[in-house]
């Protein structure tokens with residue numbers, strides 16, 4: 006595909022912004038640990054530290070050096086994939102995250118698919134006939150979806166479809182690479198719970214964007230020329246809401262990756278979310294730091310990709326600031 | 327001659343445009359004086375730099391070169407920008423609605439200048455504001471309304487009252503009647519004259535409307551692409567203009583002229599005003615001037631005094647003043663051949 | 666001054682009655698506001714109107730189903746669920762309001778500053794906002810709670826800090842527009858300081874979108890607080906919140922699944938009402954939207 010000059014410029018500008026944002030993300034994550042009251046070494050040493058243990062940690066992590074030096078050091082190792090070792094298991098943090106991430110990704114992807122599969126037709130149907138009963142249902146579902154506590158939905162689903170009627174397992178998960186069918190089966194309930202706000206958001210935004218396009222003078226002219234409602238809806242409506250689709254999918258992805266923290270705990274999925282909770286409870290700060298950094302970088306990257314897609318679809322889109 | 331009230335000397339104002347890559351001299355070497363009680367009109371097409379002069383005189387933007395003095399005292403230089411509001415100059419903007427905060431009641435907008443300058447207390451400020459409203463012909467009952475509840479003419483009177491509350495010596499009106507209906511325009515212009523008598527105000531009336539300028543101004547400056555091209559008493563400019571651009575503006579608006587001149591050459595300005603980022607060499611008007619010659623492209627015409635107080639920047643000022651036809655009928659050379 | 670004409674006053678619009686009239690004809694708005702008002706009253710009066718002690722265990726009545734006296738049954742320690750719902754309302758609502766309030770207080774000034782100053786100030790603030798918006802809320806809050814020690818305050822401060830960039834962005838965008846308005850120049854011509862211009866002219870014209878967003882964000886904050894408390898990083902025992910109640914219900918799900926419904930539905934209804942409130946504010950504050 007050949008990109009226009011405007012698209013190239015915008016992609017270039019976004020790439021340039023990417024670097025300081027990554028840097029800022031890393032800095033904020035790094036400073037988290039320094040937020041803690043007192044000596045980080047004492048914190049890291051756990052509940053009942055000995056003086057030697059504290060000293061050992063202090064030297065190992067170099068807490069006696071200036072903060073900036075520590076940050077540069079930490080950042081440069083982090084960028085090479087060295088996120089230091091867990092305080093509990095001594096395993097490299099990178100390996101821990103790498104082994105857990107597939108479960109999280111599987112759950113998020115599954116939930117996204119559900120959200121799009123339900124939200125997109127609902128939003129389009131609602132936009133086709135605003136004010137109809139379909140529209141009322143769509144509006145109702147999207148109000149419910151953003152307001153309902155998704156982890157509570159998860160609990161209800163377990164109570165009904167795992168405990169009362171054992172169709173799905175209540176907890177646990179199966180690696181997708183070993184048993185794809187089993188993995189999907191096990192991930193169904195958490196994915197449904199996770200898809201709640203996504204269904205709502207996709208329905209709502211797609212409906213709004215479609216209505217806007219369909220009421221534009223251009224589309225009204227097409228209708229006046231005798232094109233059928235269906236033809237206009239699918240050929241012109243959908244093509245012109247591309248930007249909205251990317252925006253909402255990015256947004257939903259960003260939210261879901263945060264929501265996995267709770268759902269992985271409810272369903273005992275060994276993903277990064279439950280790892281974070283486990284590490285936070287056990288004061289394994291190095292893992293906490295690593296998980297936050299990695300997830301934030303995933304989000305930053307997804308946002309960058311979305312911006313690149315915007316530029317390809319519609320070069321007129323100017324990045325704000 | 328006594329010291330002028332306001333004096334602008336060789337002022338240049340530069341904007342950085344196109345992401346800082348280009349320089350735009352919106353005002354490029356403008357000088358003028360304003361006497362006490364005088365009314366100076368500045369006319370010119372949109373984009374010629376009139377508002378930029380107004381903003382500079384108010385210290386709403388920094389000047390790049392030159393200086394502004396008030397009663398002989400230097401108040402603005404490129405190094406030390408002036409302090410708006412404390413040397414006796416106020417401004418009325420073109421859009422009466424946009425100049426009022428939509429979320430403030432009229433009275434709140436009115437007392438703002440007094441608050442800022444620390445004049446009086448809350449109740450005396452309110453009294454001063456209501457008194458001034460009466461002077462500009464606005465019922466005090468409107469003071470507790472919001473701007474959207476008033477008409478354009480009412481809002482412009484309120485803007486005038488607000489500017490007068492600080493008792494300025496000079497009032498700059500930047501196209502202050504352009505957005506109003508013609509009948510209301512006349513009311514506002516008459517209000518200027520009343521205020522001039524009552525407060526001894528001096529005016530700088532900026533407009534692209536020749537009729538407005540000649541109605542209220544003692545002298546008129548004609549501006550083109552950041553420079554003054556002609557300056558002189560209103561009557562002189564109307565009858566004995568020494569610049570083709572002024573003549574062109576006049577013929578575009580014959581109603582503004584004395585009847586005997588109305589049938590003079592109908593000169594229509596061709597083309598667009600060139601970009602101020604890359605102004606033409608020599609005389610800036612030459613790309614649209616019907617009598618331009620090679621000299622005009624090679625050399626910028628000097629600013630010459632044609633008769634006492636009447637200045638022009640044209641190589642052929644004498645001929646133009648003597649009534650040279652501007653349709654190119656006396657000469658084959660015209661715009662197309664100049665390039 | 667005979668030349669002066671007194672133009673007839675423009676049509677005076679009575680906006681307030683119109684808006685109010687519109688409001689009471691909106692069932693969603695009325696329901697939301699009524700529900701929230703009742704809830705806030707209950708939360709405040711809880712100590713006096715709770716039928717039972719929400720904290721003291723009663724081992725004689727563990728995990729009772731709904732019955733007269735205990736209309737929603739009892740929990741795993743025999744405590745009356747109605748009383749616990751009332752006790753939990755305060756912390757749940759307070760967390761939502763406080764975190765959103767904190768976000769406004771932190772975010773709005775930065776948005777004003779970035780939008781008003783422009784240049785490098787804006788670039789730096791904007792990049793930091795981008796970075797902060799990249800941290801998923803719950804994830805980051807769990808991290809902070811883990812490091813600072815879990816408590817209701819830690820949780821709501823973490824949420825407030827994370828929500829702040831949303832307000833900063835909204836207000837920045839509006840400020841970029843408002844600062845070019847003519848009334849700002851007018852004020853400057855009278856000698857107004859930057860601070861005065863920001864407080865008197867920019868803020869009142871830039872805050873509306875933030876207010877609307879605050880209404881909608883309350884729902885998200887409530888859900889976020891519930892998640893944190895559910896995970897044990899929010900309100901700590903003996904205090905309670907609806908999220909904490911859900912955590913206990915989760916533990917006893919196989920024995921008494923009913924326990925998850927009262928707090929879950931309380932959260933759902935409250936979040937729905939917050940959204941209704943946000944929608945209402947949007948219509949009231951947006952001159953564009955139809956009110957007839």
Ligand SMILES: Nc1ncnc2c1ncn2[C@@H]1O[C@H](COP(=O)(O)OP(=O)(O)O)[C@@H](O)[C@H]1O
Nearest residue numbers: 341343352371372373374375376377378379602
């Ligand atoms: N803030 C600014 N930044 C860049 N260019 C400007 C700015 N203000 C005015 N200009 C440019 O300066 C020139 C003169 O503008 P202005 O003084 O508004 O003209 P006028 O009031 O005569 O219509 C125009 O070319 C305009 O585009």
Ligand code: SF4
Nearest residue numbers: 609612615622640641
């Ligand atoms: S100097 Fe030349 S181009 Fe300029 S106005 Fe005079 S005749 Fe025209």
Ligand SMILES: [Mg+2]
Nearest residue numbers: 376377378501
């Ligand atoms: Mg102008």
